[in-house]
Amino acid sequence: MRFAFPLMAIGLEVAMIALFGIFVQYETDQNLSQKSNSTSVDLDTSLDLYPFFRDVHVMIFAGFGFLMTFLKKYGFSSVGINFLIAALGLQWGTITQGILHSHGEKFHIGIKNMINADFSTATVLISFGAVLGKTSPVQMLIMTILEIAAFAGNEYLVVEIFSASDIGASMTIHAFGAYFGLAVAGVLYRSGLRKGHPKEESVYHSDLFAMIGTLFLWIFWPSFNSAIAEPGDKQHRAIMNTYFSLAACVVTAYACSSLLEHQGKLNIVHIQNATLAGGVAMGTCADMNIPPYFSLILGSLAGIVSVFGFKFLTVYDAGGCARFFHYNSNCWRANHRFDSKDTYLGTAI
């Protein structure tokens, strides 16, 4: 088992290189002019989508990476394993999505494929949140390969078989929303965890690191919901609907956090999570022709549901903490004394 992780990682990377060698070519102006004589001109070498790509890229690597750092022990794993999953996942996502859409032929890739590849990793990263601390890096590699293949198959079904091409973006992000539910279930473990560590000294700063993740996700979510929307009115509307939904969600999430907590105080855990519900909720209908006040209503409800769900689904969680720490000690070199002590505390619960 000592070499399981490095050998599997190297093996997967070699497989990616082989598959890229067989199937993947870059889009060029020459390709495009040939294509435009034939069927569709979906891909292009223009950089119109590049700013959207960068925003999504920040969300995937910095946003999701730091979101889970609230767990004192999980700073390294949250940022580090997130990094590994996303880097492997975007290569695999490029291949699976490309092969399915080209029906096994060679295919050309452009900026839009990079956005879709990043999207495909999001599903794994969200599921990662639910199993953080309960899986080894080897298991995460396997999960990445399986889940992205499933995602690509699902996206292919929606877009190609059901011909739901115009709202394809919404449908795949809808699937995204469903996975998010799973993630929330997993995140709830932390509440019990925290009660067990009343004296953990760095939790305060851990929560600030998590706010980096929350804020970069929140700030760029309008780009996420609009990145592959139809240019023009639809993309414009997707940006604005998400912007307003997120803003309303923040206000109601704060209100509900204060309602539910002792003495009306705010709970940073709610702020880190529920404020993003407005973006998830809007994912399904961002580019539709809905009036602005509807975005505010949807965002407001998402904030309320998210905080209440977080509060009352947590009751069942009690003894998950020990398992929570189990694999972590295997994962990072314990070169800091204080680190080992914490692991001890963790497993002693």
Next chain:
Amino acid sequence: MRFAFPLMAIGLEVAMIALFGIFVQYETDQNLSQKSNSTSVDLDTSLDLYPFFRDVHVMIFAGFGFLMTFLKKYGFSSVGINFLIAALGLQWGTITQGILHSHGEKFHIGIKNMINADFSTATVLISFGAVLGKTSPVQMLIMTILEIAAFAGNEYLVVEIFSASDIGASMTIHAFGAYFGLAVAGVLYRSGLRKGHPKEESVYHSDLFAMIGTLFLWIFWPSFNSAIAEPGDKQHRAIMNTYFSLAACVVTAYACSSLLEHQGKLNIVHIQNATLAGGVAMGTCADMNIPPYFSLILGSLAGIVSVFGFKFLTVYDAGGCARFFHYNSNCWRANHRFDSKDTYLGTAI
């Protein structure tokens, strides 16, 4: 008082939804073609301004949010209350600015309105810096509503009544600069605070969090000063003037910090604040036809004035620290032991 905050927040959000329902519609290509037959075509559905919007959005939520985290006790409040104010404020800013410009009619919104809405929150966030720790969340909600209404009225006067439409951007940002002065006055409390806490262990990392805020404000300030400038030469010049002014400001701020501190050392507090003065100073004249060396001079002077002002206006501050911590204990759930201890230290000064 237990339910004052959640009820007021929910009430304000309901009011926003109602006002959006009555007044606000999205800009669409159809709207625009109708409009272009009539008077002005100020709004559009193109995404030219979207990159500028995103930069401003990062500054408002991540930049201002982390700027105040240098206060060990204020990490949560700085990031968290900043988040709440800005999310509520951008909705209210959209409405007040829109209603004033449309003279009470229904109005259409686009990306430019999103930029202006974010701008309107900046005034509150700057004032927030001056009162951090001295106000409750309820008071912050009231301040947000009042200050943004005042800002929108001021902006309307400048642009519509005085017909100063061509330099509108500069004028409203000038107002911004004025508020900044108030903020500095408030920030000065920290100096006394720090002397009172010689053993605070996390201050070092708190100052690094604050540098995240400083750097993201500094990096994107050229976008802030040019976002609503006239496209073409003027916008181009606004970007470059701000870029050079900020660079010069950093050099003189470091020099003055070393001049004023014991044994010529640098003071991280000066770095966090004075390096931004070059952007504020340039806000009034960024798009004017000034030569590059003038930008350097203006930025250099701003850095000098800011560090000296910070140093010598601080003398008067002595006993403000106790008040400084007063409301904080009401605001966040004290679920970390070390947190309560710190509050105790805070109020014990």
Next chain:
Amino acid sequence: MRFAFPLMAIGLEVAMIALFGIFVQYETDQNLSQKSNSTSVDLDTSLDLYPFFRDVHVMIFAGFGFLMTFLKKYGFSSVGINFLIAALGLQWGTITQGILHSHGEKFHIGIKNMINADFSTATVLISFGAVLGKTSPVQMLIMTILEIAAFAGNEYLVVEIFSASDIGASMTIHAFGAYFGLAVAGVLYRSGLRKGHPKEESVYHSDLFAMIGTLFLWIFWPSFNSAIAEPGDKQHRAIMNTYFSLAACVVTAYACSSLLEHQGKLNIVHIQNATLAGGVAMGTCADMNIPPYFSLILGSLAGIVSVFGFKFLTVYDAGGCARFFHYNSNCWRANHRFDSKDTYLGTAI
């Protein structure tokens, strides 16, 4: 010596102002129409390059700034001195590059000059990594002036004398890659340092701050390698090649880190550094017509070489730690008790 730093900094800024006054003018539409009658139209007032500039700007100030914060004692110096060097360096880079290309005449600047000015600072920031803690701020000012002049001279030789204009970008970034080697040599000091401080309590969070730097460098590196590439196919290809090279590099860096560490654990130090090697390696050939699988191979090799190099070049490092801390105590005001204690620990090694 007490006033050496402030006087030198002020003096350099005055010199910049004078040189800007003599040589530098902004590009305007009027300039351009005059120029287009004559020779080349390399500069423009369009904002096509502005999004690339912002990404590079984030990398220089936030990415490089936070990359070195892993050293507990070097949080302030890493972010703070990085800030000073880059702010001075971009002014000096603007002048030296402009004067060389204009052969001592007045010259006009635009967004592309801002990108090149930021690039020129990167070489100093990388060398800064190799001497962090061994130099005073005064020495850093001198190094900034000398190294950027050398960089501009080198870039001039490559582009103008050798007429290697089409791959100019690659060549200067190649030079960049060479400097990177020096930086790695310096970074190695940390390994010894860490063994000496088994009980340092904030190292865990210091490493998370460093991950902010790593991630923002990693995320925006495609923009770095493509910013001044020829628009169209070449720029498009530079983005995609770098994207895939970086992704492959992450996977192999993790694999090798686990291979080399005790019990197959991951080492956060490798993650922070080796994951970027894929971007550096691609810097020399990003815009060339290479197939996608070649990018993956190049990135994979870069990750492997970087981790192994880091591991086996570290053996020689043993007693560099005392010097490592020498100047730091002179640099920042020791206003935190814990700070001085750490310095003591540091010099006691």
